Amino acid sequence: MRVIRNIQLELARFRFRVLVASMVVLVCFVVLLSRLVYLQLIRHDDLLAQAENNRTAIVPIVPNRGLIVDRNGVVLASNYSAYTLEITPSKVSSLEATIDALAQVVDISPRDRRRFKKLREEAKSFESLPLRTRLSDAEVARFAAQRYRFPGVDIKARLFRSYPYGELASHVVGYIGRINISEKEKIDDSDDAANYRGTDYIGKLGVEQSFEAQLHGITGVDSMETSAGGRATRRLATQSATPGNTVKLSIDIKLQHLVEQLFGDRRGALVAIDPQNGEILAFVSKPTFDPNLFVEGIDAENWLTLNESLDRPLLNRALRGTYPPGSTYKPFMALAALETGKRTPQQSIADPGFFMFGSHRFRDDKEGGHGMVDMYKSIVDSCDTYYYVLANELGVDTIHDQMQRFGFGELTGIDIFGEVRGLLPSTDWKRRAYKKPEQQKWYAGETISLGIGQGYNNFTMLQLASAVATLANDGVRMKPHLVKEVVDVVSHVPSLTQTEVQGTAIAKPDHIAIIKNAMAGVNLEGTSAGSFRGAAYTSGGKTGTAQVVQIKQNEKYVASKMQERLRDHALFTAFAPLDKPQIALAIIVENAGFGSQSSAPIARRVLDYWLLKQYPSEEDIAAVQKAQTMQPLGQPRTSDQVPLALRSGATP
Numbered sequence: 001m002r003v004i005r006n007i008q009l010e011l012a013r014f015r016f017r018v019l020v021a022s023m024v025v026l027v028c029f030v031v032l033l034s035r036l037v038y039l040q041l042i043r044h045d046d047l048l049a050q051a052e053n054n055r056t057a058i059v060p061i062v063p064n065r066g067l068i069v070d071r072n073g074v075v076l077a078s079n080y081s082a083y084t085l086e087i088t089p090s091k092v093s094s095l096e097a098t099i100d101a102l103a104q105v106v107d108i109s110p111r112d113r114r115r116f117k118k119l120r121e122e123a124k125s126f127e128s129l130p131l132r133t134r135l136s137d138a139e140v141a142r143f144a145a146q147r148y149r150f151p152g153v154d155i156k157a158r159l160f161r162s163y164p165y166g167e168l169a170s171h172v173v174g175y176i177g178r179i180n181i182s183e184k185e186k187i188d189d190s191d192d193a194a195n196y197r198g199t200d201y202i203g204k205l206g207v208e209q210s211f212e213a214q215l216h217g218i219t220g221v222d223s224m225e226t227s228a229g230g231r232a233t234r235r236l237a238t239q240s241a242t243p244g245n246t247v248k249l250s251i252d253i254k255l256q257h258l259v260e261q262l263f264g265d266r267r268g269a270l271v272a273i274d275p276q277n278g279e280i281l282a283f284v285s286k287p288t289f290d291p292n293l294f295v296e297g298i299d300a301e302n303w304l305t306l307n308e309s310l311d312r313p314l315l316n317r318a319l320r321g322t323y324p325p326g327s328t329y330k331p332f333m334a335l336a337a338l339e340t341g342k343r344t345p346q347q348s349i350a351d352p353g354f355f356m357f358g359s360h361r362f363r364d365d366k367e368g369g370h371g372m373v374d375m376y377k378s379i380v381d382s383c384d385t386y387y388y389v390l391a392n393e394l395g396v397d398t399i400h401d402q403m404q405r406f407g408f409g410e411l412t413g414i415d416i417f418g419e420v421r422g423l424l425p426s427t428d429w430k431r432r433a434y435k436k437p438e439q440q441k442w443y444a445g446e447t448i449s450l451g452i453g454q455g456y457n458n459f460t461m462l463q464l465a466s467a468v469a470t471l472a473n474d475g476v477r478m479k480p481h482l483v484k485e486v487v488d489v490v491s492h493v494p495s496l497t498q499t500e501v502q503g504t505a506i507a508k509p510d511h512i513a514i515i516k517n518a519m520a521g522v523n524l525e526g527t528s529a530g531s532f533r534g535a536a537y538t539s540g541g542k543t544g545t546a547q548v549v550q551i552k553q554n555e556k557y558v559a560s561k562m563q564e565r566l567r568d569h570a571l572f573t574a575f576a577p578l579d580k581p582q583i584a585l586a587i588i589v590e591n592a593g594f595g596s597q598s599s600a601p602i603a604r605r606v607l608d609y610w611l612l613k614q615y616p617s618e619e620d621i622a623a624v625q626k627a628q629t630m631q632p633l634g635q636p637r638t639s640d641q642v643p644l645a646l647r648s649g650a651t652p
Contacts, residue, residue, distance in 0.1 A: 060198030063217030064159060066244025068173055068207055070253040071279075071484055076173050077208065079159045083140050085132040089120060091152030098150060099131065105146055106139040108132055115297045119178065133160070133296050161201070161295045167288040169256045171316040172249065172416075172482060174206020175291035177298075195219050204294065206316075207247060207482065210416040214486050217244035243489045250279035250484040250497075255609055258616070259284045262602045264625035266592060268569075269317035271465035271480075272585040272606060275575065277499045278469075278478035280414075281583060281610065285317040310565075319414070322422045322458040323588055326544030327382045328573045329453030331515050332467065333390060334375050336402035338511040342393055345514050348374045355388035357448055362388050379518035380526035382543060384452050391451025396442055399450055400426035405506045406467040407477065408459055415481045415497070422463055425456035454547060464573060465586035470503070472540070472575035472584045475512055477503035516540050520578050528572065531600035537611055538578040541603065543596045544571035546588075567591040570628075572599035576607045583610045589628055598628040 068077035085106060092098050099116075102108060112132055119129045135143075140155055147153075161176050179187070179202050187196050196202075197219055203209035220241030259270050263286040272282040293302050306314055315321060337343035353369035355362045364370070364384045370377065378386035391399065404410060409424025423429075427442040434440045449455035462480065470477040479500035487494045519540030523532040527543040546569040570592040575584035585603060592598035601624045608614040616624075 061220035061222055061238075061241040062159065062198045063219055063241035064243035065161060065176070065201075066215040066217065066489065067246045068215070069246060069248050070256075071248065071250050072252065072254075073248075074253050076163065076165060076169060076249070076253065078162050078164065080162050081157055081159055082133060083135040084130040084156050084158050085135055085139075085143065086128045086130050086154055086156050087116075088128045088152045088154075098153065102131070102143075102150065102153065105142050106132055106135060111299045111301075114299050114301075118300070119297055128154070128156070130158075130296070133158075163291045163295075165253070165257075166290050166292060168260060169251065169253060169283070170206075170288045170291045171285040171318065172206055172251060172256075172283045173291065174208035174210075174416075175204055175294040176201045176208050177204045177294045201295075205291075205418075206416055207249065211247050211483065211486070214247055215244040217489070218242035245489050246487040247483055248485045248487060248494070249482055250274075250281065251283055251482065252281055252610075254615070255282045255606065256284060258609055258621075259602065259606060260286060260288065261621050262605060262624050263589070264628065266598075266625075266628050267311055267317070267590040268588045268592075269321055269461040270585060270587040270602070270606070271318050271461045272583055272610070273465050273469040273478075273480055275469035275473035275478065275581050275584045278480045279484060280480055280482050282585075282606065283318050283482060285315070285319070285321070287311050287313040289313045316418065317588075318461050319416070319418055320420050320460065321588075322420060322460055323569060323571070324455075324457050324546040325453035325459055325464055326546035326569070326571050327384075327452055328464060328468075328542045328544035328571050328586070329457065330382065330387055330451075331379055331471065331519055331542055332403060332406060332408075333387055333394075333399070333451055334379060334518070335471070335507055335511055335515050336394060336399060337375070337390055338514065339402060339507055340394065340398060343375060343390065345375045348372045349386055349389055351383055351385040353385070355385050355392075355448070357388075357392070357445055360445065362448055375514070376518045376521060379515070379542065380521040382522075382527050387451035388448050389451075391447050391449075392444070394447075394451075396447045396450065397426050397428075399447070400424055400429075405477075405503065406470055407463055407502070408467060410463070412462055412466050412480050413500075413502070414462060414479075415483050419462065420460060422459040423456055424459075425450065453544065461586045461588055464571075465584060468573045468575055468586055469581075469584035470506060471512060471515065472581035474509060475504065475506040476501060477506060516578065519575075523574070527596045528600040531596065531604045535604070535607075537576050537607070539574055539576035539607060540578055540581075541572060541574040541600065543594070543600060544573070545569070545594055546571060548591065565591055568593055570594055570598035572596075572603050574600075574603045574607065576611060583607065592628045601627055 203212040223237040270284040351369035353364045370383045431440045485494040485496045523541040570589045575581040587599045589598045
């Protein structure tokens with residue numbers, strides 16, 4: 001059967017199919033053209049950067065950390081370069097097996113393993129962590145020969161911090177340590193995050209921490225061309241890192257060393273200040289610690305030794321240790337009496353050897369008393385009764401207001417972190433400090449012991465030294481500082497720390513002159529005359545003995561019968577020369593007894609060194625150390641702490 005074809009219909013269908021196919025081709029072409037325009041024009045810069053990133057890698061260049069030097073340029077903190085063996089945990093299938101295998105190539109100690117384990121707990125898995133540091137050339141060569149066996153393990157050259165004097169001035173200099181998680185988060189949230197790319201360490205204490213911004217420097221970058229496997233093939237461009245600036249301290253490391261030697265094995269603190277500008281000349285806290293232990297991450301054994309020691313070597317006693325000032329408080333009490341008109345220099349009291357307050361007897365340090373005592377004699381012979389009476393007349397709030405002007409109970413604003421305020425008591429303080437109404441009330445009996453620097457009084461040696469410096473500087477209070485200047489590493493131009501006046505005309509000049517004259521008498525004919533006999537300069541001073549525990553009435557304090565840590569603290573304050581003081585200091589030797597016996601001899605050597613450039617002999621240093629360990633057999637120590645009955649509200 002013959003089929004008749006409809007040519008016109010078939011031709012129409014064909015034309016329709018061609019049109020549809022053409023439209024599809026046109027749409028595809030338009031899409032391709034649009035995509036080409038989008039990629040070539042709109043996203044050109046972004047894609048070019050991505051392509052460049054696939055070909056190149058940006059490697060941060062960690063800057064050399066700035067130096068820390070003393071006032072004479074002696075280097076206290078520097079850097080050195082060494083090879084480290086590092087592992088990236090995310091690239092290693094079995095860490096323990098890898099470390100065991102590595103131990104057959106290079107020496108890996110149990111301490112290295114413990115430190116690596118600690119670092120793993122603090123870091124992220126993709127970070128490269130040091131397993132061994134300071135590899136020798138032979139160890140580097142041995143590992144390089146077998147590198148193919150250890151994917152995820154590499155040798156890197158790193159800079160390490162070095163503290164060449166070890167424990168000397170460690171509380172001032174501080175130390176650096178590996179950046180922990182919380183510090184990493186703070187850095188990431190800061191404006192300086194980019195500057196810490198590639199940086200693993202940060203200042204943790206002292207000047208290293210407080211001047212981190214000046215010491216860190218500016219991170220540089222290397223632009224490297226990489227292979228398909230990600231290995232660097234050649235350097236394309238470099239932006240060099242800028243090292244950190246040099247931080248120059250005001251302390252004299254030789255003086256610092258002398259004081260730490262004189263302390264021997266005793267605990268305590270000393271702060272020496274230039275009264276005219278606030279520069280700190282020595283800032284001693286004993287015992288000390290070795291900051292080099294922290295550089296690579298301190299191991300558990302050393303950490304436990306430092307952290308659990310009864311001597312608390314990590315405590316900066318000069319900055320954070322608070323103590324009753326003892327009789328070193330008396331010159332300031334006498335000045336308060338002059339300022340308020342409660343006493344004249346000539347006004348005398350009869351001292352029978354005690355002061356009766358109700359039924360409680362506050363005893364003097366001298367049995368039978370000092371007889372008739374005026375202001376000069378009260379300071380020179382350190383008469384307690386004079387100040388019991390004075391404190392009772394002044395009252396706690398007047399004492400507070402007068403002492404606050406000298407910085408007692410206030411932050412000095414020193415340029416390192418961690419300072420504590422101490423405690424200068426007042427009725428308002430007690431209301432805020434306690435919850436029970438009977439505890440909030442201030443009882444008159446609590447005021448008596450404040451007069452001799454006991455009771456609630458607790459201050460740092462920094463505060464006490466600053467107060468003495470203010471007195472020595474005729475009532476001009478300077479802000480203490482440890483950093484003398486910061487030297488720009490590029491321009492070599494020093495940026496001097498500006499001296500800051502915190503107060504002027506704190507007391508009348510003639511009143512201050514009376515107190516300074518009496519303090520000169522202390523060293524000439526008073527309680528510390530033995531230590532300053534034959535001095536080539538005139539100095540002012542004041543001894544002090546601060547109780548650690550309360551003794552009962554009518555009992556004698558016998559040091560030999562007390563546990564060593566329950567014995568009295570020995571304090572001393574001094575300034576010299578008398579006419580225009582160049583140095584003022586405060587010192588405490590914990591549990592060492594009399595200030596005249598233990599602290600004053602140290603102060604004398606400090607003043608001799610600073611004013612006369614005399615450094616004591618080894619024999620002299622040994623003699624001072626020995627004097628600190630010699631306790632008197634017994635003495636009628638003042639029972640000047642307020643009885644518990646008075647503190648709980650009983651009527652005297």
